[in-house]
Amino acid sequence: GRGGWSSLRREECRAKGGAPGFKVAILGAAGGIGQPLSLLLKMNPLVSLLHLYDVVNSPGVTADVSHMDTSAV
Template sequence: MEGSSLDKENCRAKGGAPGFKVAILGAAGGIGQPLAILMKMNPLVSLLHLYNVVNSPGVTADINHMGTNVVVRGFLG
């Protein structure tokens, strides 16, 4: 799109930190885990929420060990 720029400073929620807030449902599954890794590595993402009915604390811990500035939080249920 002409006239718009997609960078971290222009991607922010109202009153929030720069970057997209992303939620992944089914984060402990075969698609959710690789997707969580990709989102953790994406420089446009600032907050990553991982949801699953089981195993999301383990996946959250694994993803948090990656050295990026993305804040990761895991949720069960």
């Protein structure tokens, strides 16, 4: 094998003809698990696009994530 997830490169994680990286959606982003998960995934170099969803407004989480200087959008 390839040694598991640690051997993945961003260039290998793309849809046909798409940009490299994973598109990730966090459901429940304002919750106790969604907030730290959003921050961790924003720092992950394999994530190229991060969407945050919740039934309540989550401006604090959105602001925190938007201030992180990473390549994910």
